Amino acid sequence: MINETALSESGANRVAKRLDPAAGPWAKTNPVALVAIILVLLAMPWVLASFSTGRFILHLVILFFVWGIVTQSWNLILGVGGIFSFAQVAFFVIGGIASGAAAQQLGVSPFISIWLAPIAATIAALIIGLPSLRLRGPYVVLLTLAFAELVRNFATQGPKWIAGGGYGLRDVPKFGFEGIWGTATGRVAYYYVGMIFFMIATYVIWRIFYSPIGMSFRALRDSETYATSRGVDPFRFKLLLFALSAFFTGLAGGFLVHYNGSQAPTILNFSLTINLLAMIVLGGWGTFWGPILGTALLTALPEILRGPLENWRNMGMGASLALIAVFAPEGLFPLLQNWSRKLFGRKNAEQRPPG
Amino acid sequence: MEKLFQAVYSGILYGSIYGLMAIGLTLIWGSLRMLNMAHGALYVVGGFVAWTALKLWGFPPLLALALGVVAGALIGLLIQVLLINRLIGRPSFFNAAMIATVGAAIMIESATLLIYGPRVKQMPPLISGQFKFTGVVIQYQGLVIIAISAVSLILLSLFLKKTRYGLAIQAVSQQLDAARLMGIPTVLTFMMVMTLSGALAGLGGGLLSSVFYIAPTAGYTPMVKALVVTIFGGLGSIKGTIWAAYIIGLLEAFLQVYLGPSYALPGLFLFMILMLVIRPRGLFGLGEMQRL
Numbered sequence: 001m002i003n004e005t006a007l008s009e010s011g012a013n014r015v016a017k018r019l020d021p022a023a024g025p026w027a028k029t030n031p032v033a034l035v036a037i038i039l040v041l042l043a044m045p046w047v048l049a050s051f052s053t054g055r056f057i058l059h060l061v062i063l064f065f066v067w068g069i070v071t072q073s074w075n076l077i078l079g080v081g082g083i084f085s086f087a088q089v090a091f092f093v094i095g096g097i098a099s100g101a102a103a104q105q106l107g108v109s110p111f112i113s114i115w116l117a118p119i120a121a122t123i124a125a126l127i128i129g130l131p132s133l134r135l136r137g138p139y140v141v142l143l144t145l146a147f148a149e150l151v152r153n154f155a156t157q158g159p160k161w162i163a164g165g166g167y168g169l170r171d172v173p174k175f176g177f178e179g180i181w182g183t184a185t186g187r188v189a190y191y192y193v194g195m196i197f198f199m200i201a202t203y204v205i206w207r208i209f210y211s212p213i214g215m216s217f218r219a220l221r222d223s224e225t226y227a228t229s230r231g232v233d234p235f236r237f238k239l240l241l242f243a244l245s246a247f248f249t250g251l252a253g254g255f256l257v258h259y260n261g262s263q264a265p266t267i268l269n270f271s272l273t274i275n276l277l278a279m280i281v282l283g284g285w286g287t288f289w290g291p292i293l294g295t296a297l298l299t300a301l302p303e304i305l306r307g308p309l310e311n312w313r314n315m316g317m318g319a320s321l322a323l324i325a326v327f328a329p330e331g332l333f334p335l336l337q338n339w340s341r342k343l344f345g346r347k348n349a350e351q352r353p354p355g
Numbered sequence: 356m357e358k359l360f361q362a363v364y365s366g367i368l369y370g371s372i373y374g375l376m377a378i379g380l381t382l383i384w385g386s387l388r389m390l391n392m393a394h395g396a397l398y399v400v401g402g403f404v405a406w407t408a409l410k411l412w413g414f415p416p417l418l419a420l421a422l423g424v425v426a427g428a429l430i431g432l433l434i435q436v437l438l439i440n441r442l443i444g445r446p447s448f449f450n451a452a453m454i455a456t457v458g459a460a461i462m463i464e465s466a467t468l469l470i471y472g473p474r475v476k477q478m479p480p481l482i483s484g485q486f487k488f489t490g491v492v493i494q495y496q497g498l499v500i501i502a503i504s505a506v507s508l509i510l511l512s513l514f515l516k517k518t519r520y521g522l523a524i525q526a527v528s529q530q531l532d533a534a535r536l537m538g539i540p541t542v543l544t545f546m547m548v549m550t551l552s553g554a555l556a557g558l559g560g561g562l563l564s565s566v567f568y569i570a571p572t573a574g575y576t577p578m579v580k581a582l583v584v585t586i587f588g589g590l591g592s593i594k595g596t597i598w599a600a601y602i603i604g605l606l607e608a609f610l611q612v613y614l615g616p617s618y619a620l621p622g623l624f625l626f627m628i629l630m631l632v633i634r635p636r637g638l639f640g641l642g643e644m645q646r647l
Binding site for chain 2 (some may be wrong): 154
């Protein structure tokens with residue numbers, strides 16, 4: 001029989017109920033700035049869609065939304081949870097297969113089939129998450145790599161309606177906006193759909209990041225023994241982390257398959273995984289804004305560097321990964337934050353997230 | 356009967372190659388507690404250097420192979436000196452080292468791509484020719500690979516057991532702090548381990564590129580298989596790794612012969628996942644003490 005008042009006064013309960021103001025940044029969001037940003041985001045595609053370079057930029061922005069969702073959710077596992085899972089792209093592909101195959105084979109409208117994508121990815125994550133939870137470090141790396149290889153095998157040599165004889169999913173029904181409104185306006189519509197998904201994912205991850213759940217993830221990462229002794233159930237939280245992360249990744253996969261109209265199994269080659277990892281590491285591992293910054297940088301830079309430097313692109317990416325690991329292990333975002341704090345000398349600038 | 360012999364022969368061949376690749380990984384894990392994701396890239400370096408020496412410069416096969424080994428060792432040492440040595444002692448060593456080696460792997464891969472182009476290359480065998488034994492075609496090259504890797508594995512374990520340097524490596528893997536207190540220069544030992552493992556990966560690349568092919572990304576599959584082997588045998592355990600290499604090799608060959616090649620890899624990975632669930636530390640695994 002534990003005394004109730006003693007329980008409610010104990011530290012653990014207080015943290016769970018009332019957060020420090022710095023831990024809940026949404027409480028001090030400037031509504032004017034927020035509305036302004038949303039208006040810009042809503043108006044931008046119409047400007048970009050009016051000229052051909054702009055339409056290409058619009059395509060890049062849509063890709064940024066897709067990979068932004070994936071990197072943010074992978075960052076939840078890698079950076080916030082500290083679990084070295086390399087199965088993220090596999091979840092992405094599973095989402096794409098679920099939605100694409102349903103739309104193609106069963107004739108379901110893409111708007112409905114896309115909801116199969118996060119469900120399928122979450123189920124896959126729970127299946128692979130269960131054995132991973134007993135393991136750590138290098139064992140998790142291997143298990144998830146093995147899972148990704150299994151999925152790749154399935155996607156290249158599996159049943160015909162998935163593998164397409166090694167070419168993957170082809171001629172998947174698109175959302176069909178371009179058929180209704182023409183190419184330019186259609187792309188604006190894709191942009192809006194992508195933006196909505198991106199915003200939902202970002203908002204949910206943002207709330208999780210600063211919530212007691214996010215705190216528990218970080219506690220488990222930093223000291224599993226201590227976190228467990230303070231009442232954080234590692235099993236439940238890690239499974240939740242896997243499921244959450246796969247949910248949004250699968251959604252992004254479903255969106256991309258109906259945007260491209262195809263999904264080649266080559267995206268399961270290691271290069272995409274490395275690319276996404278580079279985005280997270282470059283931007284800032286375990287920070288909230290890091291993956292978004294990294295995704296924006298690594299989506300834009302390769303296009304800017306196109307031409308004579310194209311062959312050196314990968315070399316530069318490898319070098320920057322190695323350099324970041326040695327000289328700025330926290331990534332670019334914390335670095336920029338420090339600089340801006342020094343420049344503008346604001347002591348009450350957003351407190352460094354506990355990451 | 357024919358099938359059985361075929362499976363046993365290919366299994367031993369695969370096992371020898373996996374052994375070469377995996378020992379390097381396990382040595383690094385044992386002493387440094389890091390996952391070297393550039394191991395596959397070192398394999399590619401060994402393969403390409405041996406190919407260049409043999410095909411373009413016209414060196415004799417054994418010398419070409421030796422050059423590949425040296426190149427692998429040098430690049431391994433370079434990674435250690437330039438990247439890993441700077442990370443030692445950081446709280447997030449495992450993460451940082453893994454990312455640094457991934458970066459190194461991408462750099463090496465794109466460098467070989469820039470030099471050699473994306474087309475696959477194949478090395479001529481060291482000794483060509485073949486004979487038939489109970490209906491199984493056995494190439495001399497396969498026997499050479501089995502022999503060379505067996506000899507190198509034996510030499511390596513002698514080195515680890517009998518020489519000062521080998522004992523230093525073992526001491527560092529068992530108890531880093533104690534080894535340091537006994538006056539073992541740990542950083543030098545780490546460098547030695549990395550050189551050794553680079554040399555073994557280079558040897559693997561040189562030998563294997565005559566059986567398979569060599570291309571800038573050819574190192575990924577051998578590396579993943581080597582990872583499977585190391586983890587199956589238990590990270591850090593030399594004995595376990597050698598056992599695991601042959602077990603995994605035989606398993607893969609049997610799956611290939613009796614079920615068909617497309618079942619080999621999924622079967623192997625399913626087996627791996629089950630193994631990790633049942634026995635999370637492999638056959639002879641060391642503990643998972645946090646170190647460095």
